[in-house]
Amino acid sequence: MLETVWNAVAAILAFPPVAVALFMVALMVTVAIYTLMERKVIGFMQVRMGPNWISFFGLPFLRGVAQPFADVIKLLVKEVILPTNANRYLFMIAPLLAIVPALSAWAVVPFAENWVFANVNAGLLYVLALTSMGVYGIIVAGWASNSKYAFLGAMRSAAQVVSYEIAMGFALIGVMILAGSLNLQEIVLAQQGNIFDWYWFPLLPLFVVYLISGVAETNRAPFDVAEGESEIVAGFHVEYSGAAFAVFFLAEYANMILIAALTTVMFVGGWLSPFAGLPGVGDSLLGKPHIGWFLVKMVFFMFLFLWFRATFPRYRYDQIMRLGWKVFIPITIVWVMVTAVMMLGGLVQRGV
Amino acid sequence: MLAMGVIEILFFLFSAVMVAAATMVITVRNPVYAALFLVLTFFSAAALWMLLEAEFLAIILVLVYVGAVMVLFLFVVMMLDINLTPLKEGFTRYLPVGLLVALAMLAELVLVLWSRGKLGPEDYPLPTPREQGYSNTQAVGEWLYTNYLWPFEIAGIVLLVAIVVAIMLTLRKRPESKHQNPAQQVKVRRSERVRLVKMPAEGGE
Numbered sequence: 278m279l280e281t282v283w284n285a286v287a288a289i290l291a292f293p294p295v296a297v298a299l300f301m302v303a304l305m306v307t308v309a310i311y312t313l314m315e316r317k318v319i320g321f322m323q324v325r326m327g328p329n330w331i332s333f334f335g336l337p338f339l340r341g342v343a344q345p346f347a348d349v350i351k352l353l354v355k356e357v358i359l360p361t362n363a364n365r366y367l368f369m370i371a372p373l374l375a376i377v378p379a380l381s382a383w384a385v386v387p388f389a390e391n392w393v394f395a396n397v398n399a400g401l402l403y404v405l406a407l408t409s410m411g412v413y414g415i416i417v418a419g420w421a422s423n424s425k426y427a428f429l430g431a432m433r434s435a436a437q438v439v440s441y442e443i444a445m446g447f448a449l450i451g452v453m454i455l456a457g458s459l460n461l462q463e464i465v466l467a468q469q470g471n472i473f474d475w476y477w478f479p480l481l482p483l484f485v486v487y488l489i490s491g492v493a494e495t496n497r498a499p500f501d502v503a504e505g506e507s508e509i510v511a512g513f514h515v516e517y518s519g520a521a522f523a524v525f526f527l528a529e530y531a532n533m534i535l536i537a538a539l540t541t542v543m544f545v546g547g548w549l550s551p552f553a554g555l556p557g558v559g560d561s562l563l564g565k566p567h568i569g570w571f572l573v574k575m576v577f578f579m580f581l582f583l584w585f586r587a588t589f590p591r592y593r594y595d596q597i598m599r600l601g602w603k604v605f606i607p608i609t610i611v612w613v614m615v616t617a618v619m620m621l622g623g624l625v626q627r628g629v
Numbered sequence: 630m631l632a633m634g635v636i637e638i639l640f641f642l643f644s645a646v647m648v649a650a651a652t653m654v655i656t657v658r659n660p661v662y663a664a665l666f667l668v669l670t671f672f673s674a675a676a677l678w679m680l681l682e683a684e685f686l687a688i689i690l691v692l693v694y695v696g697a698v699m700v701l702f703l704f705v706v707m708m709l710d711i712n713l714t715p716l717k718e719g720f721t722r723y724l725p726v727g728l729l730v731a732l733a734m735l736a737e738l739v740l741v742l743w744s745r746g747k748l749g750p751e752d753y754p755l756p757t758p759r760e761q762g763y764s765n766t767q768a769v770g771e772w773l774y775t776n777y778l779w780p781f782e783i784a785g786i787v788l789l790v791a792i793v794v795a796i797m798l799t800l801r802k803r804p805e806s807k808h809q810n811p812a813q814q815v816k817v818r819r820s821e822r823v824r825l826v827k828m829p830a831e832g833g834e
Binding site: 367397398399402403405406409410412413416417420428431432435436438439442459595596599 | 661665668684685688689691692695696697700701703704707708764765766809811
């Protein structure tokens with residue numbers, strides 16, 4: 278009886294529209310919790326409390342937990358102001374251009390073995406193409422707002438994203454060489470073994486470059502010159518209010534979570550367990566590969582985003598360009614060659 | 630595999646969007662709109678390639694042209710402050726020449742196709758779907774690195790030369806710019822910047 282009910286529930290959950298809708302809800306809730314985490318974590322790092330007032334039903338131990346939901350309600354009921362002489366259509370389309378790539382890239386991310394919406398062959402390329410499209414939302418928003426500050430933010434963002442995309446692509450070439458596949462699931466399976474078989478170890482420089490480029494690509498601190506509130510107010514979304522602003526906000530956080538998930542998949546073994554094969558824990562739940570490990574690693578990288586923001590001062594613009602073009606791109610090119618030589622010399626094995 | 634009818638509908642849908650967007654690129658007044666319509670054109674082309682099961686080419690088209698080239702295009706176009714009237718004036722004047730060039734190109738295309746006897750619709754059958762497990766990425770890679778290795782490598786070198794030349798053309802020393810060297814900035818020690826001087830206080834004993 279219980280089994281038939283369970284099977285029916287599983288069949289409904291596996292129905293693609295239901296699964297996608299459920300995932301979207303989960304992602305939105307994660308974004309909500311992430312914004313709260315951000316304010317709390319940075320608050321604690323700066324020795325203050327963070328949001329500690331709004332709670333559900335006045336329960337004292339939930340103080341601050343309801344803050345993101347209060348924020349969402351506030352943003353949704355506020356008026357969306359259209360600035361004078363703004364380009365009406367592009368102004369309204371820009372938030373959508375930002376959110377759609379951030380959401381659709383999730384289609385190929387494998388959460389556990391065969392837990393993936395679309396197990397496509399060229400998954401890695403698809404992800405790269407979609408993450409590079411997110412910048413259109415920012416550029417179009419900056420231009421359509423008819424505001425100097427927004428336009429400056431958009432220009433900065435365009436140059437920055439295009440620069441760091443190159444380093445990001447080169448970092449992924451190392452992964453492709455080792456995994457011998459563009460399929461994200463096969464990339465994870467190719468990392469099977471212990472913690473030193475994950476690609477962060479043979480590809481350590483590429484791992485670091487990818488992570489930092491990911492921060493730059495999402496326009497997060499210390500690379501957030503596109504918003505740079507001390508210089509250009511709030512950058513590209515200075516003219517946006519209410520729900521339109523909320524969509525930009527959502528896209529930024531969805532992108533951060535996406536980069537965390539992609540780093541997990543490509544460099545630290547996705548859903549694989551770090552204790553696999555160790556005597557004692559190898560057979561228990563700790564040693565088994567499952568979605569729990571994926572989530573633990575993803576949350577760790579999400580935490581890094583907050584940690585960076587709390588500890589580093591904002592980069593100067595010329596320093597950002599120098600880091601991208603003169604430091605990261607040479608490092609990645611050299612390490613791609615080193616990887617190829619390592620593989621030819623038999624130091625590392627091709628995964629698949 | 631989708632039914633053939635669905636693929637045909639999608640083909641005509643994407644083709645219509647592509648042709649319409651391409652027409653808008655050259656007719657729309659605002660250059661930023663034109664650039665954005667060009668993005669839509671590229672996207673529809675990528676969708677058509679996807680229908681032909683050429684997923685590698687489709688995604689690379691989006692990645693390179695939409696994700697990088699058109700961003701830089703927009704970057705430049707948005708910063709232009711174009712006065713639109715002179716642009717419109719030239720249009721009617723150059724229209725006959727443009728039409729002539731277009732007709733000549735069309736005639737050449739038709740002549741080549743006609744000389745091979747491939748003008749009827751029956752000469753262009755629907756592509757047969759690939760078998761299960763076909764990977765376009767792998768196929769392109771195998772062709773590029775075996776049969777077409779030399780052209781591929783030479784194209785790479787030509788592009789590299791183009792990059793170097795483009796940088797050389799714009800690279801010039803500007804003595805008046807206040808260029809900073811981050812390596813030197815980092816290397817600075819306290820002793821080079823600060824000198825503590827012991828002085829007797831004024832009016833002391």
